[in-house]
Amino acid sequence: MRISVIGGGAAGFFAALSAKKHHPEAEVSIYEKTTHFLSKVKISGGGRCNVCHDEPNHRILAERYPRGEKFLKKAFEQFDAADTMRWFQERNVALKIYPDGCVFPLSNSSQSIIDCFLREAQQLEIACHLQESIQSMEIDAHGLFHLQTTQKTLICERVIVTTGGQPKITGLQWLANMGHHIIPPVPSLxxxxxxxxxxxxxxxxxxxxxxxxxxxxxxxxxxxxxxxxxxxxxxxxxxxxxxxxxxxxxxxxxxxxxxxxxxxxxxxxxxxxxxxxxxxxxxxxxxxxxxxxxxxxxxxxxxxxxxxxxxxxxxxxxxxxxxxxxxxxxxxxxxxxxxxxFKEEFVTAGGVDLAEIEVQRMESKKIPGLFFAGEIMDIDGITGGFNFQAAWTTGFIAGKYAGLKADKSG
The missing domain is CATH 1.10.8.50 (Helicase, Ruva Protein; domain 3)
Structure with a gap:
C-alpha cells in the first residue's frame, strides 16, 4: 500500500504519522512544495505554537468553529483535545495548560513540536520530500492515482490532500476539475x-x-x-x-x-x-x-x-x-x-464542501481512495488552538483509514 500525502504542514504530518502507525506495512510519503516543512506551526502563537485547547466537551469544542461545527463534533469522537495532549506527552513533549484553556509546549517554542514530528517521521521511515509539488493527478481504470511531481511520476493507492487554506479559488481548481464542489475561500482571522x-x-x-x-x-x-x-x-x-x-x-x-x-x-x-x-x-x-x-x-x-x-x-x-x-x-x-x-497566520473560510467528505473516514464521497485533512476542507476555527486541533483530528482519521483495503472494513 502506497500512501502519498500532499502538503507538509500540521495536518499533513499528522496524517502521515497516523497512516504509518496504523498501517506499518504501508509506504508513506509526504510531498511539500516549499523549502520548509511545518512553516505555519513555526510561526503560530508568536513562535510558541498553541497546540490545542483544553476542552473535554465535544459539543463545546465544536462550537468554536464558524465552519465545520457539526462535522467536527462527530470527528472529535475519534480524536479530541485530550487525545492530542496525550499524543504529545507520550512523545516527551511536555505541555502547559493556561488559565484560558490554551495549551502550549512547556518549552514555549514551536520548534519542540516541529522536532517531535520530524523525529517521529524519521523513526517510522516516512519519506519526506521538500520542494516537490504535485503538478497533476489522474486516476486510472483500476483506481490507482498517477501523480506527476516536479521531479518524477509516481503511482499510489491512496492520496491524502492536506494543502491547507488557499487565498484564491484557483488554488482549488484541480479538485473542482475532479468533481468536487468548492466553497469559495475568503479570509478569516x-x-x-x-x-x-x-x-x-x-x-x-x-x-x-x-x-x-x-x-x-x-x-x-x-x-x-x-x-x-x-x-x-x-x-x-x-x-x-x-x-x-x-x-x-x-x-x-x-x-x-x-x-x-x-x-x-x-x-x-x-x-x-x-x-x-x-x-x-x-x-x-x-x-x-x-x-x-x-x-x-x-x-x-x-x-x-x-x-x-x-x-x-x-x-x-x-x-x-x-x-x-x-x-x-x-x-x-x-x-x-x-x-x-493576524501575525502572518493565514486562515481561510472555504474549501472542499464537507457534504462530499465521509466524516468517519475523511474520505471523498466522489473519489474512493482520496482523503482530506486540515484547512483544505471548509473548516476553520477561532483563535486559541482550535485550527490546529482540527488538523490533528482530521489528520489522525484520514491516516487511520487511508491504509485500509477497498472493502472499507475496520
Whole structure:
C-alpha cells in the first residue's frame, strides 16, 4: 500500500504519522512544495505554537468553529483535545495548560513540536520530500492515482490532500476539475484597519473585557481588545472576523463596529453606576476618578471624544454629558476600512464542501481512495488552538483509514 500525502504542514504530518502507525506495512510519503516543512506551526502563537485547547466537551469544542461545527463534533469522537495532549506527552513533549484553556509546549517554542514530528517521521521511515509539488493527478481504470511531481511520476493507492487554506479559488481548481464542489475561500482571522480613527494613537492599549459587534448585524466578538497602530486586534476582533468572514468579505471590508468597553454592561446598570459615582465621589474630577475597569488613557480619550473636560467634577455633569458617556461606553462607533492578516497566520473560510467528505473516514464521497485533512476542507476555527486541533483530528482519521483495503472494513 502506497500512501502519498500532499502538503507538509500540521495536518499533513499528522496524517502521515497516523497512516504509518496504523498501517506499518504501508509506504508513506509526504510531498511539500516549499523549502520548509511545518512553516505555519513555526510561526503560530508568536513562535510558541498553541497546540490545542483544553476542552473535554465535544459539543463545546465544536462550537468554536464558524465552519465545520457539526462535522467536527462527530470527528472529535475519534480524536479530541485530550487525545492530542496525550499524543504529545507520550512523545516527551511536555505541555502547559493556561488559565484560558490554551495549551502550549512547556518549552514555549514551536520548534519542540516541529522536532517531535520530524523525529517521529524519521523513526517510522516516512519519506519526506521538500520542494516537490504535485503538478497533476489522474486516476486510472483500476483506481490507482498517477501523480506527476516536479521531479518524477509516481503511482499510489491512496492520496491524502492536506494543502491547507488557499487565498484564491484557483488554488482549488484541480479538485473542482475532479468533481468536487468548492466553497469559495475568503479570509478569516484578521484584524481591522481604521485609517481615519484617532484611537490608533493609543496603540498598545488593551481592554481585557470588551464586546464588539458589526453595525447592522447580530455578530459579536467578546474578550480582550487591543489597539494597534493600524486599528484594532485581540481576541474580540479576531472572533468577529472569523464568524463574520463571509459577511465582511461581501462588504469589501468597509463597515462600522460598535464597541461596548464594559463587556456585557447594560444601559440601566451603567446609569446606576454613574449615579452612585456622582453621589459618592461627586467632588472628584473626572480625570482623577473613573469607576470603570478600563485603562486611564482610554478614559481620557473617551472624555475628549465627547468634548467633556477632564477637570469637570462628577457632580457637575449635566444630563447631556451623561447620555454621551452612556452611549460611548456602551456603543462606541468606529469605521473600518480594510483588514490585516493576524501575525502572518493565514486562515481561510472555504474549501472542499464537507457534504462530499465521509466524516468517519475523511474520505471523498466522489473519489474512493482520496482523503482530506486540515484547512483544505471548509473548516476553520477561532483563535486559541482550535485550527490546529482540527488538523490533528482530521489528520489522525484520514491516516487511520487511508491504509485500509477497498472493502472499507475496520
Amino acid at each position: 484578521f484584524t481591522f484597519n481604521m485609517p481615519n480613527e484617532p484611537i490608533k494613537n493609543l496603540m498598545g492599549l488593551v481592554v481585557e473585557k470588551a464586546n464588539v459587534r458589526i453595525e447592522g448585524h447580530k455578530l459579536t466578538g467578546k474578550g480582550p481588545l487591543l489597539i494597534t497602530h493600524w486599528g484594532m486586534s485581540g481576541p474580540a476582533i479576531l472572533q468577529l472576523s472569523a464568524w463574520g468572514a463571509r459577511i465582511l468579505a461581501d462588504m469589501n471590508y468597509e463597515f462600522a463596529i460598535l464597541v461596548n468597553w464594559l463587556d456585557d454592561t447594560k444601559e440601566s446598570q451603567l446609569r446606576d453606576m454613574l449615579e452612585q459615582t456622582r453621589k459618592n465621589h461627586g467632588g472628584k474630577m473626572l480625570s482623577n476618578f473613573s469607576p470603570f475597569p478600563i485603562p486611564s488613557r482610554l478614559w481620557s480619550y473617551l472624555l475628549e471624544k465627547n468634548h467633556i473636560s477632564s477637570t469637570v467634577r462628577w457632580n457637575e455633569l449635566n444630563l447631556k454629558h451623561i447620555n454621551k458617556l452612556l452611549n460611548t461606553l456602551l456603543n462606541d462607533r468606529y469605521q473600518v476600512k480594510g483588514k490585516t492578516t
